[in-house]
Amino acid sequence: MFVSYKWLQEYVDLSGITPDELAEKITRSGIEVEGVEVLNEGLKGIVIGHVLEREQHPDADKLSKCLVDIGEENPVQIICGAPNVDKGQKVAVATVGAVLPGNFKIKKAKLRGEESNGMICSLSELGIEGKLIAKEFSEGIFVFPNDVTVGEDALEKLQRDDQILELGLTANRGDCLSMLGVAYEVGAILNREVKLPNPAVKTISEKATDYVQIKVEAKEDNPLYVAKVIKNVTVTPSPLWMQGRLMAEGIRPHNNVVDITNYILLEYGQPLHAFDYDRLGSKEILVRRAKVGEKMVTLDDAERTLTADHLVITNGSEPVALAGVMGGANSEVKADTTTVLLESAYFVGPTVRKASKDHGLRSEASSRFEKGVDPNRVRAAAERAVELLALYAGGEVLDGEAVVDTLQVEPVVISITLEKINRVLGTNISIEEVANIFTRLQFETSVDNETITVTVPTRRGDITIEEDLIEEVARLYGYDNIPSTLPMGSSTPGYLTTYQQKRRTVRHYLEGAGLYQAVTYSLTSEAKATQYALETREPIKLAMPMSEDRSQLRLSIIPQLLEVVKYNVARQIDSVAVYETGPVFLSNGTDALPDEREHLAGAITGLREQHQWQGEKKEVDFFVLKGILEGLFAKLGLEQKVEYRQAAVEGMHPGRTAQIYLAGQKIGFIGQVHPTVQKDLDLKETYVFELSLETVFAEEVAPLQYESIPRFPSITRDIALVVGKEKVAGEIESIIVEAGGKLLKDVHVFDLYEGEHMEPGKKSLAFSLKYFDPEKTLTDEEVTKVHEKVLAAVKEKSGAVLRG
Structure with missing residues (x-):
């Protein structure tokens, strides 16, 4: 949410508080301000000028020679390349000495032999993003309304003399997706009064219900629908101040009708939609679920195929809007629109979210409906909108409204004791302080001894339980004011078990020996499930596997490590050394859970040493890997109990493989992968090992003993x-x-x-x-x-x- 500092001042007195100070206070109260942007930072010398004369440049077809009044004693000549510059326009002029974005300084210049004393600017040249500029000015200079005064600060008229606070809102704080919501928050933080708009709408004698009737079939999705009718509307550009505010908030201006609905969305947090009444094609609005396969064209000119999960606004027969997401092209407000039907409704979040997600339409309106709008602002927002339509579009507001209202919303009432608040927060706040905090939040409060009963306004849908109230007290009391306390009671410090210590020792040793830790899937294919297993049992099949390659639980880690080696070698990493500690799964039959045992496996290939200066290279071999294991066993204090015996293991080289025994018990094997397997995997000589870690760690180790340095020769x-x-x-x-x-x-x-x-x-x-x-x-x-x-x-x- 972008918050205009100047706009916010209309609702809360911010005197004595700079934007940066306000950002700090808001952040400390629990809503992170991600940044403060100064819109006119570094810009100066930009005024409103009046183009008195315009003629073609004598030596350039695409340049114009303009005589411009900039409020000084004499008008100045400016050469301009904009295609839409013309006599009589009020424009933004960067005078000689002015500074534009990027520290671009304006100097006197000659363009094709003609003197130029300044620059007539487009909005993009003033630092406004192209996507926020109205279409009519997107490829030329911006033309001000005629009522502006020559020589005035152009940036001030464009609302660029402002600072924007960017709020990083969490999903529960949808109430701050509006200027009024932020005003309530800031008013509570600063303990200052919040001034709300007070719409005064003059209506004519005609009734809105004579023009339109509302029917709602999907009352669960749309319990409240309000329609206002405004006649004799003149569609023109919206006031300059409104355009400036919309652009500062990241919304592109269109025309006065559409801009007013967007302005109310930002002010009240209530999305509105304006229909061209004459293009609706009927006097009925029917809100229903879409029919399967039904189609409509939205305002972005894209055809949408609907399903029964989507809520639509129809004229009784065909859709004219995708409810809460985007309007339809067939009822769009255009330059010739004279009668507007204004929709203000309460749509439930999940329904809007479904349509938004299905069609990839993430709009300002949908984001607010998804998080939940204030049901008590639906009518107020409509009143404020028709007030502005009458004021800035010359509209005549029909008396009353067409409405369907089945909404039943009661404020949440929560009681909490002072003792619980202080106990949870570790504070000693008085009952008066707590009551004052809720009053600042404009929550209705009553106190009975030390029990506080709070009636939560509907705008704060995130507060439903006692703990929510405690959070409100904590953040407005000030997290920095909550005292630090040590935990009380007896506790046992955390520690590693012997097994965990040994596992950590194994990992540190192997990484110190140059092996990288790999983490692979415990799921494998049927062909690999039993390969290299230390203990062969029937593999365990998944009932609903993701794929055939991940359909069975592994009995050995080596097949996955060989895939890791293959993957790296295929990417020109020729020397690979990896290990993994992970589970294997041994079946106990169909009616029993499998045994899950932790194994250690490793794989190495390529060079173990390479001295480029001496031109020396040493390939890995059986004894390199055996040496690593011997060092590991020595680290664990088991070197005297380990024995290697030549053996034959399927998938391993018949002459370079050994079984590993610990105190006479077989715990794993080590050796070279069989040449045919290496060839299938496109590998050079590769050596692997696998051990049963549980067996290794279970072996008793004699206490460590030290011996003195020998004094006698051997x-x-x-x-x-x-x-x-x-x-x-x-x-x-x-x-x-x-x-x-x-x-x-x-x-x-x-x-x-x-x-x-x-x-x-x-x-x-x-x-x-x-x-x-x-x-x-x-x-x-x-x-x-x-x-x-x-x-x-x-x-x-x-x-x-x-x-x-």
């Missing part, structure tokens, strides 16, 4: 063992660790040999073993004793022999 021994090709290094490593006891601190594989010097079916695995005692320096004898024990255990349990 001893390293390397061994090369010849074993059968089927033996895996992890199995032998476990035997070594078990046999090494407390002195063996570290074991790792550093070489694999399967060359020509090996007998068939054999291979050589080389291990590095580190021995260390924190209490003393180990002797060779002590290390040899343990080392021989290790060799004996390896030979006995795996058949390995030392390589000669």
Whole structure:
């Protein structure tokens, strides 16, 4: 809602309050003022001039040489390019030294050899948007009425010496979609009187009911319809002050009749519509629901196909308006209109909203009906409109009105105690202060001991319960005046559960390792539902899926992550590393809810390192991803309990896949995606893993213990063992660790040999073993004793022999 500061002064005394100060006070009372616009900011030197002579420029077909009286001692010559400039016009002139929008300064100039001392301006050159300029002046200069005085400030006459407050209204404050509604609000904030218009309408002896009869079939949609008739109307441009106010409020002027209905819409918040009585084609107005497939042409010259959900105004047979939204072209007020039928009605919001949405017609009228207009302003707005039509269109108002009134609206009455107000707000406001606040709001109030009974006016449809009254007290008392208090009573501070802490640790670690978090659908297709599942069960199908691609609940996260990788690679992001923590769903049969379990999955492809200066590139491989997981398990304190075993998993590379075990229990797998799957997805080598997070987090972790920095040296021994090709290094490593006891601190594989010097079916695995005692320096004898024990255990349990 745009609010004119000058216009608002007609209803509330704003002396001593600047527009910026008023904006601050309104914002602090609960309605945000999004901005204050100074309409004539930076503009100066623009006056009204009188074109005394106009002749063709001798050297330019599209220029005119004008002699213009600008209120100074002598008229000045101005060269003008507007096609509509002519002798006798009153126009806006930017004099020499004037400043126009964009800091454009007017200087003396010569145009095609002729001197020009100023500029005759169009409205757009004065900073008014083109969509707000009347059609007749949209492609030329603006011509003032003849009653303006030469030399006066043109911007003042155009109502541009004003400031506009833009209110950011919430849906419940439809009462402030009018100047009177804002006046009530400002009057309450400033504790000043609100002056309302007092229409005085002279009528002629003829009766409105002799000209039109009103029938309403859809009384639930339209409980009140008032029609006024005005004869002998002369359609001309509206007064200059009214045009200026409409443009400042973002509405384009048309003619005096249409402009007056728009002016009342802004002033009262009550939409009106003016019909050309002679074009209606009957003496009847029938309000009904539209017939299915019925058509009408609205004022924007668009044909609309109606349904039974739409409310229409008809002349008894055909629609002449889409109720509350837009009038029909067949009854439009035009230049030759002499008799006007003025509609002022109460249409219910949902019906108007339905028509507005269906036809994509969001109008000033529809927005107000949707939020709810004041039913007690319907007749008052009509009276004010006919007063202005008589004054500015020369109309004769017929006596009375044609009306259908089945509206039953009673003001809301709410009682509340002072104790509740103070208890909710944490204040100590007196009963007199509370009563004064409601009086400032112009709510009828009665006080009985400490109980206040408030009769809420119908203009405030947002107030229906006690809490609404408390809000009114709070905002007008001043939010800044409400004391700060600490919560009372016992409370438990929020904290993360152990599970949540571990999940957060996992996410922070993986992001620190260079993986991005992905969030994918839990719904997938039938083909992907069981792929890569850690535990296979019958997939769960949705009863009403959005599509076949989202028809089943997933059993694994990996298929979705592969889609993420594919999506990025297809967009030339060749190196991708993503992870996701999310649920998978395991069926318990048709009559039971599924188990929802949280899994962790990751996928990487492309380069893990790239040093452009050295020209070095390193591709990701199995051990990069395994290293990330080993770091994760170390972070969780589980590195000593995790074991990797070579395995075959459907959809994974047969030689580069391992099952992951935690304390002997299988918790997931890691490996390369099968080459055929990679080819189908247009991927290079891609490595994935998936773990059951619930199992990982449920594992008991020993308390963290610190060890002092070693004071004694360690001893390293390397061994090369010849074993059968089927033996895996992890199995032998476990035997070594078990046999090494407390002195063996570290074991790792550093070489694999399967060359020509090996007998068939054999291979050589080389291990590095580190021995260390924190209490003393180990002797060779002590290390040899343990080392021989290790060799004996390896030979006995795996058949390995030392390589000669």
